[in-house]
Each structure stands twice: as structure tokens, then as C-alpha cells.
Amino acid sequence: MSLLRSPTDRRWVGVALSDLDRTLADHAPCEKKAAATAMKLVADYPAQAGQVRALARLAQEEQRHFFAVLNELAHRGAALAPDGGDLYAQQLLRLLRSGPERLLDRLLVSALIEARSCERLGLLGAALAPGRLRSLYLRLARAEAGHEQLFVGLAAGHAGAAEARARLDELAKEEERIVAALPLLPRIH
Numbered sequence: 001m002s003l004l005r006s007p008t009d010r011r012w013v014g015v016a017l018s019d020l021d022r023t024l025a026d027h028a029p030c031e032k033k034a035a036a037t038a039m040k041l042v043a044d045y046p047a048q049a050g051q052v053r054a055l056a057r058l059a060q061e062e063q064r065h066f067f068a069v070l071n072e073l074a075h076r077g078a079a080l081a082p083d084g085g086d087l088y089a090q091q092l093l094r095l096l097r098s099g100p101e102r103l104l105d106r107l108l109v110s111a112l113i114e115a116r117s118c119e120r121l122g123l124l125g126a127a128l129a130p131g132r133l134r135s136l137y138l139r140l141a142r143a144e145a146g147h148e149q150l151f152v153g154l155a156a157g158h159a160g161a162a163e164a165r166a167r168l169d170e171l172a173k174e175e176e177r178i179v180a181a182l183p184l185l186p187r188i189h
Contacts, residue, residue: 003115003148003168005176012120012184013127019186021078023124026187028069029083030117034147035062037110045103051154058147065140072133088189089113091178095171104159108168111151112175113189118144120188 016023038059042052073080092112096105118141125137155164182189 002119002145003112003152003172004119005172006179008116008120008123008179009184013123015184016120016124016186017127021073021076022081023186023188024069024073024076025078025081028066028073028080030086030188031062031066031069032083033086033089034114034117035059035066038062041103041106041110048158050157054150054154058150061143061147065143068136068140072136075132086187086189088116088178088182092171092175095174101167104155104164104167105171107151107155107158108164108171111148111155111168112171114144114148114151116175116179117188118148 036059038055042055042059046052070080092109096102096109121137121144122141125134125141128134128137152164152168155168158164159167
């Protein structure tokens with residue numbers, strides 16, 4: 001079950017498909033940043049052995065996704081564009097508390113980002129014609145669903161299920177507000 005409180009605007013799929021090369025060029029840095037985020041959590045919280053191993057595996061998987069999207073860009077003759085940042089993720093990251101609650105918030109914000117990615121990659125995959133790209137996006141959507149649950153599980157393991165659920169509820173409400181205010185662009189977020 002997704003953590004999201006609202007679905008992506010149905011018009012987004014048409015926008016994403018209308019400039020698929022741009023959508024792909026935006027997607028690659030998302031995967032790269034997901035791998036980097038996992039490794040940053042490993043670096044910042046090295047004493048938590050179970051979390052470290054899970055996040056290291058996640059970073060490897062996200063890196064493979066990055067290469068898969070890079071390969072698709074190359075196949076299409078498109079280039080990786082400079083990373084202009086991700087307003088969606090930036091706004092979510094502004095919600096992080098400092099102090100002992102920061103790890104919980106980082107895990108839950110990551111879960112929400114993975115949930116939105118899962119939804120959008122699935123929408124894109126379902127809308128693409130049968131073939132290699134459709135298969136890639138449907139496979140990536142399934143993986144993102146697992147990542148979403150991994151972060152929720154790590155958050156619950158860290159702070160307890162009740163505290164994690166309560167904070168997730170707060171953050172999900174903010175995520176809904178953020179998504180509603182974003183322009184419809186050929187981007188994953």
C-alpha cells in the first residue's frame with residue numbers, strides 16, 4: 001500500500017511522454033541521488049549494523065538503476081543533462097527536524113520520495129508501448145515499491161512503529177501539498 005495521500009495529476013503522463021528524452025534525462029540523476037542518499041545515511045549512522053547493510057544494498061541497486069537509465073539515454077541518442085536540482089525533494093528535505101529526530105525524518109522523507117517515484121514510474125511504464133523501455137519502467141516501479149517499504153521498516157525499527165507512523169502521517173500531508181503546487185513538467189518529480 002502506498003504512503004501517498006494523493007495521486008499524480010493524470011495529465012503528468014502526457015507531459016512526460018511528450019518529451020521522453022527530457023524525462024529520462026531527469027530520471028537518471030534521481031537514481032544517482034537515491035544511491036548517494038543511501039550511502040550518506042551509511043556514513044552518518046555507521047553504528048547501526050542492520051541499517052548499514054540494508055542501505056548499502058539499496059545503494060548498489062539504485063546505482064544499477066542509474067546505469068540502466070543512462071543506457072536507455074544512450075540507446076536513444078540522448079545525453080545526460082546537467083542536474084538542475086529537484087524542487088520536490090528539496091521541499092521535502094526542508095521538513096527535516098534537527099537533533100535526535102533527524103534520522104527518523106530522513107528515513108521517512110526517503111520513503112515518500114520512493115513512493116512518488118514508484119507511482120510515477122508505474123504510470124509511465126503502463127503508458128509506454130510494449131518493449132524494452134516499458135519493461136524497464138515497470139521493473140523500476142516494482143523496485144521503488146520495495147525501497148519505500150525498506151525505509152518505512154528502517155524508520156519503525158529506529159523509532160518504533162507508532163512514532164514512525166505518526167511522523168509519516170505528518171510528512172505525507174506535507175508531501176501532498178508540495179506535489180499539488182508543482183508544475184507539470186517532463187520530470188519524475
